[in-house]
Amino acid sequence: MKKILTLFFISSMFWGCSPKIDDISVEDLDITVTTHEEGTDFSSLGTYALADSVYIIAYDDDGNLIEDTFALENVDVIIIDQVRDEMTKLGYTEVDTSANPSVGIYISRVTNSVSGTGFVPGWCGGGWWGYPGYGWCYPGYGYSYEYKTGSLLVDMIDLQSRDDENNSFQVLWHMTSNGYITSDNINAFSEPRVRANVSRGFEQSSYLQTTN
Amino acid sequence: MKKLGILSLLLISLVSFGQEGGGLVSFNYSAGMTVGSSREFIKPVSGRGFNLDVRFNVTEQLSIGGLIGWNYFHERKERDSYQITTTTGQTADVNAVQTRYLNMLPLMFQGQYRFVSGGSNIEPYIGLALGGYRVDYEKYWADILDEKEQWQFGLSPHAGVLIPFASELSGINLQVKYNWINFSYNEVKSVMYFDANAGIYFMF
Numbered sequence: 570m571k572k573i574l575t576l577f578f579i580s581s582m583f584w585g586c587s588p589k590i591d592d593i594s595v596e597d598l599d600i601t602v603t604t605h606e607e608g609t610d611f612s613s614l615g616t617y618a619l620a621d622s623v624y625i626i627a628y629d630d631d632g633n634l635i636e637d638t639f640a641l642e643n644v645d646v647i648i649i650d651q652v653r654d655e656m657t658k659l660g661y662t663e664v665d666t667s668a669n670p671s672v673g674i675y676i677s678r679v680t681n682s683v684s685g686t687g688f689v690p691g692w693c694g695g696g697w698w699g700y701p702g703y704g705w706c707y708p709g710y711g712y713s714y715e716y717k718t719g720s721l722l723v724d725m726i727d728l729q730s731r732d733d734e735n736n737s738f739q740v741l742w743h744m745t746s747n748g749y750i751t752s753d754n755i756n757a758f759s760e761p762r763v764r765a766n767v768s769r770g771f772e773q774s775s776y777l778q779t780t781n
Numbered sequence: 782m783k784k785l786g787i788l789s790l791l792l793i794s795l796v797s798f799g800q801e802g803g804g805l806v807s808f809n810y811s812a813g814m815t816v817g818s819s820r821e822f823i824k825p826v827s828g829r830g831f832n833l834d835v836r837f838n839v840t841e842q843l844s845i846g847g848l849i850g851w852n853y854f855h856e857r858k859e860r861d862s863y864q865i866t867t868t869t870g871q872t873a874d875v876n877a878v879q880t881r882y883l884n885m886l887p888l889m890f891q892g893q894y895r896f897v898s899g900g901s902n903i904e905p906y907i908g909l910a911l912g913g914y915r916v917d918y919e920k921y922w923a924d925i926l927d928e929k930e931q932w933q934f935g936l937s938p939h940a941g942v943l944i945p946f947a948s949e950l951s952g953i954n955l956q957v958k959y960n961w962i963n964f965s966y967n968e969v970k971s972v973m974y975f976d977a978n979a980g981i982y983f984m985f
Contacts, residue, residue, distance in 0.1 A: 593924070597860070597878040600923040604873045769876040773862035 596762060601746040601769045605776065609741050612780045614671040616664045617656055618728070623648065624677040626722075640678070644758050648676060651764045652723060655771035660779040670728055672741065677722040679747075720747035723770065725777075742777060744770035802838035804846065805943075807954040809834060809980030813852040815883070818970040822856075822918075823881050829853040830976060834954070836893060845892045848910055852960075852976055854883040877922040883972065886915035887960070889937065903944050910937040916964045916972055927967070935962035935972075943982060954982045 605611075623645040625638040652674055653663065664670050725742035732738070746766045771777065811830030815823050832850025839845055858879040865873050889912030895904045914935040920927045941956030955978070962972040 593878065593880065598923045599877075600925070601876040602873055604871060607872065769862070773874040773876055 599746070599762070599766050601744065601766055601773070603742065603744045603770050603774045605742045605774065606739065611741070611777050614779050615660075615662060616668065616670040616672075617661045617725075618666045618668075618670040618673045619649065619653060619656070619663055620673070620675055621649070624675065625680055626677050627680040643756060644763060645676075645678070647760055647763050648721065648767060651767040652676065655768060659771065659777050666728075673726045673728050673738075675724045675726055677724075679720040679722070720745060721766070722746075723767070742774060744774075746770055802840075803985055804835065804837040804844060805982045805984050806836075807834045807980045807982035808832075809850075809954060809956070809978040811850060811852055811976045811978045813854060813885075813974050813976040815854055815972075815974045817973040818968060819854075819883065819972050819974060822920075822967075822969050823854040823883055825854070825856050827852065827854045829855075832887070832978060832980075834891075834980075834982075836891070842895050842897055843892065844895070845890070848887060848889045848891050848912075850885075850887050852885040852887075852974065854881075854885075854974070856881045875922060880919075880921040882917070882919040883969075884915075884917035884919075885960070885962070885972070885974070887935065887937070888913050888915070889935075891937075895943070902949060903942060905940070905942045907940045908938070910939065910958075911935075914960070914962045914964070914972070916962060918964070918966050918969060920967070929966040931964070933962050933964040933972075935960060935964075937961070941978070949984070951981060951983045954978070954980050 622639040622641045625640050627638060656663065656674065661672075666673070721744075723744040723746075724740050726738045727741050728738060730739040744767075746769070809832050811832050813827045813830050830850065830852040832848055834846070834848045834850075836844040836846035858881065860876065860878050862874050862876045863879075865875055867873055887910070889910040891908055891910035893906045893908035895906040897904060912935065913932045915930070915932050917930040918928060937958045937960045939956055939958035941954060943952055943954055945952035958976050958978065960972070960974050960976065964972045
């Protein structure tokens with residue numbers, strides 16, 4: 570009986586040895602989340618404008634958002650290039666903002682961790698280039714989560730929905746992707762990994778396909 | 782915790798109740814396989830499990846007792862996109878590697894009926910266990926955990942056979958159990974699994 574009890578207690582120790590996610594690789598920590606404004610007919614959209622730099626979401630020591638900060642690091646060039654490739658695959662044509670595009674693609678990077686209550690916490694973007702002072706807001710939702718440093722955000726904004734009263738646009742599609750950009754060393758990134766993560770966001774959003 | 786205390790008290794009462802007729806204790810290795818909606822959550826058969834089974838004879842054929850055990854299920858899902866509905870009812874698509882776990886800790890009362898035959902000392906039996914299961918559901922989206930852990934009522938009909946060694950004071954216990962637990966979360970509508978048990982028993 571004593572031996573049996575000993576065996577049982579030894580077996581219970583295996584509980585503590587159960588593997589959790591220790592064996593997961595760094596690449597396996599990458600996660601990409603997309604959402605869209607339901608009811609949107611993306612097939613009717615055709616042209617887009619793409620920001621030529623990446624908006625930096627950063628906070629000062631007092632927790633206030635540092636506004637109007639843009640960057641064009643090597644990683645940003647790759648991100649923009651991959652977004653352009655994906656939009657082309659979906660049938661969109663890139664035009665200048667002066668050509669009255671259907672949508673604008675706005676890319677942001679988080680350089681401080683941000684607490685939130687969702688995969689996509691409530692968020693307001695900065696001014697849209699070409700439309701000084703205009704921003705956009707996205708509601709928070711979902712699981713409790715924290716935007717990690719290095720998170721990448723891509724938003725498709727309906728440029729035809731310009732609200733001059735509130736200086737805002739409507740977001741039609743949103744992508745959050747994280748796990749692969751470090752702010753400690755912005756050049757320490759893997760290009761295939763960055764491209765793959767951006768691509769996943771578009772690939773799982775097949776409804777974005779346009780017929781125009 | 783209160784439920785656990787009541788269960789323990791009842792188990793102790795059963796020990797007192799059955800002491801006159803003798804009984805057996807068996808320690809079993811347990812392999813589990815999920816079924817139903819639990820199988821949608823984790824498919825692989827698990828070789829991680831143990832249980833300690835105590836039975837007190839009430840009559841020559843009937844026994845009552847208790848069981849405590851552990852079954853552990855695990856599956857790593859390769860990178861894929863999943864559609865989820867958020868807490869606010871919005872739809873989102875999530876591309877991630879998922880790691881899924883189900884940790885089961887049954888603490889049960891049980892009764893068995895043994896088919897005793899004069900011609901053989903091998904005793905087939907059928908039984909039913911009722912009690913609580915500590916269920917720990919874990920789903921990691923990369924390193925983000927979605928978890929629910931709680932005690933829930935469950936039951937376990939089972940069948941097995943006792944094969945005594947020459948001394949007849951100990952032997953081998955072989956058993957198959959079906960487990961149903963009133964636990965619901967995400968894709969798991971109720972936890973259901975079979976476990977196959979093999980172990981040594983000792984008469985007392």
